[in-house]
Amino acid sequence: MTDADGRKRDAARAAVERFVRDGATIGLGSGTTSAFVVMRIGELLEAGELRGVRGIPTSESTAALAREVNIPMVSLSEARPTLTLDGADEISPDLAAVKGLGGALLREKIVAAASTTGLVLVADATKMVDALGTRSPVPVEVDPYGWQATLDALSTLGCKPSLRTDAAGPEHPFVTDGGHYTADCAFEGIEDPTALEAAVKAIPGALECGLFVDLAVAAVVAGEDGVRVLEK
Numbered sequence: 001m002t003d004a005d006g007r008k009r010d011a012a013r014a015a016v017e018r019f020v021r022d023g024a025t026i027g028l029g030s031g032t033t034s035a036f037v038v039m040r041i042g043e044l045l046e047a048g049e050l051r052g053v054r055g056i057p058t059s060e061s062t063a064a065l066a067r068e069v070n071i072p073m074v075s076l077s078e079a080r081p082t083l084t085l086d087g088a089d090e091i092s093p094d095l096a097a098v099k100g101l102g103g104a105l106l107r108e109k110i111v112a113a114a115s116t117t118g119l120v121l122v123a124d125a126t127k128m129v130d131a132l133g134t135r136s137p138v139p140v141e142v143d144p145y146g147w148q149a150t151l152d153a154l155s156t157l158g159c160k161p162s163l164r165t166d167a168a169g170p171e172h173p174f175v176t177d178g179g180h181y182t183a184d185c186a187f188e189g190i191e192d193p194t195a196l197e198a199a200v201k202a203i204p205g206a207l208e209c210g211l212f213v214d215l216a217v218a219a220v221v222a223g224e225d226g227v228r229v230l231e232k
Contacts (some may be wrong), residue, residue: 005032007124008087011222012036015085015122016044018220018229023052025079027111028066029086030059031102033122037085038062042069056081058111059104060177081115083217084108088121089136089210090129091219095232096193097121098132100139100210101184103164103176109208109215118217125223132211133187139164139210140183140200144173147181150205157199159185180207 001009016037020026028038044050046069055071056079057063066073086108090098099105112119129135138159142150147163154161164174164182173181183206190196193211200209218231 004124004126007222008033009036010227011122011124011220013040014222014227014229015120015220016040019083019085019120019218020050020053022050024082025054025056025074027081027084027086027115028055028057028062028071029084029108030062030104031087033087033124034062034085035065037122038065038071039069042066042071045071054079056111058086058107059102076111076114081111083117084112084115084119085122086112086119088123088127088212088219090132090134091121091123091127091221092129092132092193095121095216095219095230096132096214097212097216098136098138098210099212100141100182101136103174103182105139105182105210106141106176106178106180106208109212112212112215119212119215121216121219123219123221125221128221131189131191132193133190137184137186138190140185141176141178141180141207141209142183143205143207144179144181146205147183150203151183153203154183154185154200154206157185157196159187161185
């Protein structure tokens with residue numbers, strides 16, 4: 001395990017132990033950090049240290065891991081999450097975030113927004129930034145129909161958008177679990193994430209963007225000096 005993976009694991013363990021309680025329904029995020037969250041919840045359930053916890057997964061890969069570690073799962077048609085634990089690609093001082101490099105941003109945002117007490121971000125300290133858009137592109141989930149026109153429209157917002165491709169090569173677009181494409185939009189810093197989120201979502205074909213604003217109630221961040229909990 002690399003040092004970065006160790007910090008993700010530490011943040012995940014701290015987040016689960018701080019925020020997950022018996023009987024909770026937890027939105028389970030996607031990506032490498034969220035995988036540590038899922039595994040920790042599974043460990044505590046198996047040990048009897050947590051009881052009655054259920055998960056709502058945000059991707060097929062998360063659902064598969066949750067089944068592997070025996071976390072009972074429900075859908076949003078059956079329950080609402082008490083809270084969601086999810087990773088982030090960037091986190092600003094006011095707990096706005098960029099998410100979606102793992103390829104599940106639409107479902108992640110649906111589950112986070114449905115959470116009764118909000119979203120808890122889980123990350124290593126390298127994800128903390130002074131301004132969003134300085135280290136990571138902003139992913140935008142787009143409809144495959146007319147994606148070229150959608151990317152042209154996104155470029156008018158001051159970014160350089162590129163269509164994400166998969167491991168099969170540059171001629172093969174990455175396809176989300178929902179059957180959509182993803183545009184990665186490179187900005188040179190974002191002054192007003194709220195306004196940019198609204199502008200992106202006003203573009204026909206842009207289904208959702210990876211700006212998570214006013215959703216997080218806390219962030220659990222692990223660095224060389226240990227784990228910090230940042231709360232609004």
